[in-house]
Amino acid sequence: MKTIGGYVRDHGARRSGEVALVFEERETSYGELNRRASRIANGLVAMGLQPGARVAYLGKNRDIYFEFWMGAIRAAMVMVPINWRLAPPEVAYILDDCSPALLVADPEFLARLDPAPGCPVLLTETGEGEPFARWRDRQADGDPQADGGYEDVVLQLYTSGTTGNPKGAMLTNRSLLALRDALPPDALPGWYRWSGEDVALVAMPIFHISGSGWGLWALQHGAKAVVVRDFDPHQVLDLLVRYRITKLMIVPTALRIMCDDPKAAETDFSFLETICYGGSAIPLDLLRQAIGLFGCGFAQMYGMTETAGTITGLPPADHDVDGNVRMASVGLPLPGVEIRILGPEGAELPRGEVGEIAIRAAANMTGYYNRPEATAETIDADGWLRTGDAGRMDADGYVYLADRIKDMIITGGENVYPAEVENALFGHPDVHDVAVIGVPDVKWGEAVKAIIVPVEGREPDPAAIIAWARARIAAYKAPKSIAFCDALPHNPSGKVLRRLLRDQYR
Numbered sequence: 001m002k003t004i005g006g007y008v009r010d011h012g013a014r015r016s017g018e019v020a021l022v023f024e025e026r027e028t029s030y031g032e033l034n035r036r037a038s039r040i041a042n043g044l045v046a047m048g049l050q051p052g053a054r055v056a057y058l059g060k061n062r063d064i065y066f067e068f069w070m071g072a073i074r075a076a077m078v079m080v081p082i083n084w085r086l087a088p089p090e091v092a093y094i095l096d097d098c099s100p101a102l103l104v105a106d107p108e109f110l111a112r113l114d115p116a117p118g119c120p121v122l123l124t125e126t127g128e129g130e131p132f133a134r135w136r137d138r139q140a141d142g143d144p145q146a147d148g149g150y151e152d153v154v155l156q157l158y159t160s161g162t163t164g165n166p167k168g169a170m171l172t173n174r175s176l177l178a179l180r181d182a183l184p185p186d187a188l189p190g191w192y193r194w195s196g197e198d199v200a201l202v203a204m205p206i207f208h209i210s211g212s213g214w215g216l217w218a219l220q221h222g223a224k225a226v227v228v229r230d231f232d233p234h235q236v237l238d239l240l241v242r243y244r245i246t247k248l249m250i251v252p253t254a255l256r257i258m259c260d261d262p263k264a265a266e267t268d269f270s271f272l273e274t275i276c277y278g279g280s281a282i283p284l285d286l287l288r289q290a291i292g293l294f295g296c297g298f299a300q301m302y303g304m305t306e307t308a309g310t311i312t313g314l315p316p317a318d319h320d321v322d323g324n325v326r327m328a329s330v331g332l333p334l335p336g337v338e339i340r341i342l343g344p345e346g347a348e349l350p351r352g353e354v355g356e357i358a359i360r361a362a363a364n365m366t367g368y369y370n371r372p373e374a375t376a377e378t379i380d381a382d383g384w385l386r387t388g389d390a391g392r393m394d395a396d397g398y399v400y401l402a403d404r405i406k407d408m409i410i411t412g413g414e415n416v417y418p419a420e421v422e423n424a425l426f427g428h429p430d431v432h433d434v435a436v437i438g439v440p441d442v443k444w445g446e447a448v449k450a451i452i453v454p455v456e457g458r459e460p461d462p463a464a465i466i467a468w469a470r471a472r473i474a475a476y477k478a479p480k481s482i483a484f485c486d487a488l489p490h491n492p493s494g495k496v497l498r499r500l501l502r503d504q505y506r
Helices: 004-014 030-046 063-074 088-098 107-112 132-137 173-181 209-220 233-243 252-259 262-266 284-294 372-378 418-426 462-470 498-505
Strands: 019-023 026-029 054-058 078-082 102-105 121-123 153-159 167-172 199-202 224-227 247-250 274-277 297-304 309-314 338-342 355-360 385-393 399-404 409-411 414-416 431-441 445-454 481-484
Touching: 004 030, 004 063, 004 173, 004 209, 019 030, 019 063, 026 030, 026 063, 030 063, 030 132, 054 063, 054 088, 063 078, 063 102, 063 132, 063 153, 063 209, 063 224, 078 088, 088 107, 088 153, 088 167, 102 107, 121 132, 153 173, 153 209, 167 173, 173 209, 199 209, 199 233, 209 224, 209 247, 209 309, 224 233, 233 252, 233 262, 247 252, 252 274, 252 284, 284 297, 338 385, 372 385, 409 431, 409 445, 414 418, 418 431, 418 445, 418 462, 431 498, 445 462, 445 498, 462 481
Parallel strands: 019 224, 054 078, 054 102, 078 153, 102 121, 199 224, 199 247, 247 274, 274 297, 445 481
Antiparallel strands: 019 026, 153 167, 297 309, 338 355, 355 385, 385 399, 409 414, 431 445
């Protein structure tokens, strides 16, 4: 089977003059991307790095990231993009866990490196250190032909868990390519197909599978990937028109911002073919507004980091401006994806009953980095991956999410686990007990709310507690609001009953 490195190599030969990456005013052809991947691979090998070594990236979306990743793949190494929104202790934890042999970082995020990473650091721009581009361009041009195999890990994405410590999900060439490679294009759902004529906007952050994966899909098919440093609705609208974008991946909260921009109503979007969205269902009023503005197909995608992204999709045909039952679902499994709904004892439940969603697919991760026990708890011997999401499947195979077994909060498309926030808040001297929940929010979908039992005799300042949290975890994870109570509801085993809190505070 062809690997990611094989695709880049082939496009470099056959589509040498075609544009692969656009970043701001800079264009990179497939021929140049292929040459740069070789230089980067040669530079990594010259540093003494061995196959399987981790290399990390701490920065916003850039064309350089994809060059760096393709070069690492060509040297059989593993890319680890780090969420630049994380607080210094969170960044330090990930760097300590993956022990990268090289870090490429935006200069503005050097302050997050406390303590220092213990490996060489190259900069994406000119600063107090060697720029990545200068290092790249002084390496040898020859293709080292050192790519790993189809089952080798090429991407390690960190995903938070209920314990509060992030885990590195290891994705292979198989994980990232197999669902598309296994079948001819005409056997795939129409909204899921790509071609070399497509132009994709890479606006989602590359530390998510929705960013790295979306960019990879474009490069896999020889399409043009327009990379956006930051999501700005005004800039995105301009880029859609300027580059005649055909495919866009976005979260509903960002889509609403775009739709509310007065410029959108005055723009012809006839070139746009598909808007894919994920993270949450699209409200019916927003769907009506978006279809009226963009006039293209809409597809909802459901997946997770551990499944290399999308494993089900609600196709455009099931998006009805008048609403329908299927719009409450996350769609049908993609070809090659098996889904079961499991009961408490692990047995498959009949259609219509709610249980835990389990997935078996070639897209599944190979496991968590250095976490054999966590891997075994997530993926069984037969390859079934337990998602932690509760749901049901109807008679036609459509999957409906019922709840989040792990209490995950989705705010603005970002995943937040209550345990992470609670761990940050427990150290505050005024906090005796705390539980974190998600509450509805018009702008973000959900907002993080902390319910706190104060230390006896204390009168905590909500703003000070929020500031305390923001100094220890990413700002989007910190509570947007705080409520105080005398005691939290617990079950007999001592577990906080978050469902009761959600009912009360929603």
